[in-house]
Amino acid sequence: MTMTALSPSLAQSVTAGFARKRRIAIAVPLVILAYLIYAAISFDLASLAQRARFDNAAILLSDFWSHKTHVTRDNRSGELTVAIEGEGKGTYPANLIPDWIVTDGDITRIDLGRGYSVTYDVAGARMIVPGYGTIDIRPVDGKPVLTAPEPIPDWISLAENKVSVTTDAGRFNYSRSKVETFKYEAGWELWFFTIDSPFFDKSFVELANLAIASPRIDPERSNFGYMVSEFWTNKMWRHGDVLWAIFETILMAFLGTMSAALISLPLGFLAARNFMPLGVFRGAVRRVFDFVRGVDGLIWTIILSRAFGPGPMTGAIAIAITDTGSFGKMFSEALENIDEKQVEGVGSTGANALQRARFGVIPQIMPVLLAQVLYYLESNTRSATVIGAIVGGGIGLLLTQAISTQKDWEEVAYYMVLIVLMVMMMDSLSGWLRRKLIKGE
């Protein structure tokens, strides 16, 4: 009888339990969804579409994999300049101008490929667009006047003093002072050698031949040495400086992590219950760890850069201080979880406190310790990039500088590739060391 009396209540409680679980299963996604909606409203997601500059995105993407050559004529002096990305460092001297530009007296013909071409002459400038016709611009009282097949499409923009044409093959701008044509080509130009270098525009075979068999260009040094130094000091890409910056970033991470580990190991003993019987003292050390961690790397970085100035040392100290807090906490927890038997065993042979720590404790916590240190080394390489942007050192600084010019996107792309490679390298290095040192493979 009691059974029959109980079973409905058991069934009820199970059903109630299921119902509760089901309610939770529905409620959790609903709460998350509600929060995301709230966040979308508070982040003003609706107006994002208007604020977003998709033309910026297009510039950025095209710069990532291509470069543009500016062919500019000064309308007042008639002088023609051909420069990569319009930079002084990338300007072609008159005898090296690429063969898609033909100059004949006052007339300049620019072949943009696929039937597109631009001509500058005394009367003005003309662009031929296949499938559309000729866009003719001639100045009247200093203002550009456009003659083109009607209706004017929206890729030709007309302002009072400026006409710009954007096509797949290139861009063309005519203003009072100058007329310019941008031709886009794939690849990062001048990556190996700049125009002023004797090795500019040589194929790989020619370069190999120069390095091995040809007479010296500069009698002072071998061609190969000259080549390496020309590459290293490339004015456009500054490979030497960039590699130094990468090295600085890794240095910051290495010094910061290792110093933090060295400082927090003895402090970890002071914060562990089984090594520091004095509760007050132990608590004090722990509060120091909490404080250092709580203040956060950002604030340490600011304070330190006031005292030590910008540079990698400041970044390394900032990383060291922040991580001392994290390591201290982890090490003391690891120390509290050790097996006391080994320490007793070492102690029974008459070892003193230091020897007990060295031979009884360290071997036990070493795997945990090393794993954490190596993991932090990898993660700090990333942090060092950010910290470098704040303290002004390493690749982080170069990256923020390149981004703030808002035009050297090919350099940004180059740095991004290098940063990702650097982090992946540190990731596999720390993984390899972990396997090697901890598992003894």
Next chain:
Amino acid sequence: MASITYGAQPGPGPNLSSQQQSYLEMVRRKRMYGGILMVIFVALMASGWMTAEMRNAGGFWNGLPQLADFPAEVLTEAWDKRAIIPALIWEHVPALIETLNIAAVSTLLGALMAMSLALLATRGLARWPRLIPLFRRSMDALRAIPEIVVALVLIFILGGGPVAAVVAIALHTGGALGKQFSEVAENADLKPVEGLASVGANWSQRMWLGIIPQVAPNWLSYALLRFEINVRASAILGFVGEGGIGHDLKLAMQWGQGRYDQVVAIFLLLFAAIVLIDQLSDHYRNKLVKGA
């Protein structure tokens, strides 16, 4: 010990003595390796610090006495204006909430991304076993890109605002959590999955009902830890880029003297928030993992 086992005569145990010798040899070699490693490490550290100091704008010993100058300057000014500090703290709470929102939303989105990536990249669970390497590599790539790179590029395109930071942190979180989630999922018991498969459940049902309940406590614990990390990251991104309390801090710092009361207010607010979140997440993680 050795002399006892060998007995009185030194002769009869050549094998043992060679074993002992080789043991001692091994110990010597190990010590030598350890010593060499130690020397290399010390040399690296010393030369590293020296290089770092050389390339720094100010030297270590010159800077050390000035270390306390800036905090002292800030604190004296703030002490003079201590009466208005609570009001200033209150004023910056909205910025703190924005920073926390950035961290929370990016952790949520990142965790959702990590969930699917982890399940797709775990052996035995993957929907398309052949694509496991693809998903693993994509997680590695997501982890490798520092937040600041994505954030700065997105600020250029999106014209500022918190969304750039959210996307940047979420992408990184997706990669980092994905790896940890997948390590947890590897150890999950596959019997419930088989059971569900036998009653005709499809892949998402098998994962949702067979795997998620097993791994949820550990996944949540990792996600909480990541939230802690993301709060810091979002503050730093605000300082370098835009939005949240980091940006307020940068503005107050750039103003310099006269605004140090604001600097202290922001410091205090950020410190309190970070410590509180650390404590809470510590508490709940312990609860989740140990089930206490």
